[in-house]
Amino acid sequence: MxxxxxxxxxxxxxxxxxxxxxxxxxxMLNYRGSGMCVMEMSHRSKVFQQIRDxxxxxxxxxxxxxxxxxVLFIQGGGTVQFAMVAMNLMKNGLACYVETGAxxxxxxxxxxxYGEVKIAASSADKNFSYIPDCSDLDIPExxxxxxxxxxxxxxxxxxxxxxxxKGKVLVSDQSSMFLSRPCDVSKYGLIWAGVQxxxxxxxxxxxxxxxxxxxxxxxxxxxxxxxxxxxxxxxSLYNTPNCWxxxxxxxxxxxxxxxxxxxxxxxxxxxxxxxxYDFLDGSRLFTGAVAKEDRSLMNVPFxxxxxxxxxxxxxxxxxxxxxxxxxxxxxxxxxxxxxNAMPKEGVEAxxxxxxxxxxxxx
Ligand SMILES: *Cc1c(COP(=O)(O)O)cnc(C)c1O
Numbered sequence: 001m002x003x004x005x006x007x008x009x010x011x012x013x014x015x016x017x018x019x020x021x022x023x024x025x026x027x028m029l030n031y032r033g034s035g036m037c038v039m040e041m042s043h044r045s046k047v048f049q050q051i052r053d054x055x056x057x058x059x060x061x062x063x064x065x066x067x068x069x070x071v072l073f074i075q076g077g078g079t080v081q082f083a084m085v086a087m088n089l090m091k092n093g094l095a096c097y098v099e100t101g102a103x104x105x106x107x108x109x110x111x112x113x114y115g116e117v118k119i120a121a122s123s124a125d126k127n128f129s130y131i132p133d134c135s136d137l138d139i140p141e142x143x144x145x146x147x148x149x150x151x152x153x154x155x156x157x158x159x160x161x162x163x164x165x166k167g168k169v170l171v172s173d174q175s176s177m178f179l180s181r182p183c184d185v186s187k188y189g190l191i192w193a194g195v196q197x198x199x200x201x202x203x204x205x206x207x208x209x210x211x212x213x214x215x216x217x218x219x220x221x222x223x224x225x226x227x228x229x230x231x232x233x234x235x236s237l238y239n240t241p242n243c244w245x246x247x248x249x250x251x252x253x254x255x256x257x258x259x260x261x262x263x264x265x266x267x268x269x270x271x272x273x274x275x276x277y278d279f280l281d282g283s284r285l286f287t288g289a290v291a292k293e294d295r296s297l298m299n300v301p302f303x304x305x306x307x308x309x310x311x312x313x314x315x316x317x318x319x320x321x322x323x324x325x326x327x328x329x330x331x332x333x334x335x336x337x338x339x340n341a342m343p344k345e346g347v348e349a350x351x352x353x354x355x356x357x358x359x360x361x362x
Pocket of ligand 1: 012076077078079080103149151152153173174175176194197202203204
């Protein structure tokens with residue numbers, strides 16, 4: 001490996017494509033003859049405006065975002081969206097949430113500050129190891145939206161079929177699966193994603209929102225910055241945005257477009273995940289923590305028979321040059337996050353390591 005970089009299995013911030021990092025490095029001191037780094041640029045300058053506009057245009061191309069949706073770049077990472085969604089979309093004061101793990105629980109707790117939350121389905125009964133059946137949810141007539149976390153980063157589950165929302169607006173947290181597979185945006189009212197999982201640097205969320213959901217009759221308590229309309233009316237330049245994150249994400253969008261787009265990413269991700277899941281399915285020592293039909297292609301939690309052995313594997317993996325394989329504290333065990341930028345060779349190397357560990361621990 002050219003730069004002696006580690007295979008980083010972090011759930012986020014996570015790996016970025018190496019060619020993108022090289023380009024960023026090359027442009028660091030003088031961005032395309034501007035005489036400055038993107039970090040030093042006015043967000044009102046022509047040169048930055050072009051960076052922003054291209055990032056949006058490339059994302060629209062990549063996902064096939066219809067014209068009646070706005071693309072917003074908003075600071076505060078993912079967590080701010082838990083509040084913004086509820087503040088902006090709870091018109092009747094009632095929303096349905098599907099509870100599938102740590103991140104949907106956080107969204108639910110936040111939404112309860114602004115209105116009534118109905119848990120339409122939950123997988124809490126089995127420690128969030130599966131996605132509940134959402135084909136016939138009990139959705140009240142006055143519900144403003146149905147909310148899902150489409151890929152639970154900590155629990156390792158993902159939806160392969162979207163809920164039947166019975167005509168209500170679907171809101172999805174796509175943070176840990178954003179751009180990992182094709183997405184029919186028209187099925188959603190709002191998609192949001194914190195970018196540090198599968199795209200770029202932390203501190204920003206991309207929000208894709210259908211225009212008719214942008215309101216100008218929000219309650220007075222909603223801060224100006226927390227209104228989607230503020231960002232939509234100002235091309236995400238109401239105040240100084242996270243220019244650096246927009247720039248880096250824009251690079252990744254271009255990289256994905258040049259490498260076959262989301263169909264190609266999906267094929268790569270399926271291939272990578274299969275290598276790891278096939279190993280886990282055949283392993284005596286390691287067990288996958290999630291129902292087979294709901295397994296995430298991005299975050300793969302697994303366990304050994306004991307906490308002590310989990311910790312031993314994590315330590316041994318670190319010594320072998322792998323990073324961030326410790327499972328989240330709420331779930332324990334191990335977790336390999338294998339986002340878009342994790343090369344297939346990284347997953348193969350991890351499986352080789354786990355196989356060897358298993359052989360040495362009969
Ligand atoms: C990481 C994550 C978040 C929170 O993102 P922050 O930027 O740390 O606030 C929310 N939802 C999901 C699914 C995540 O993986």
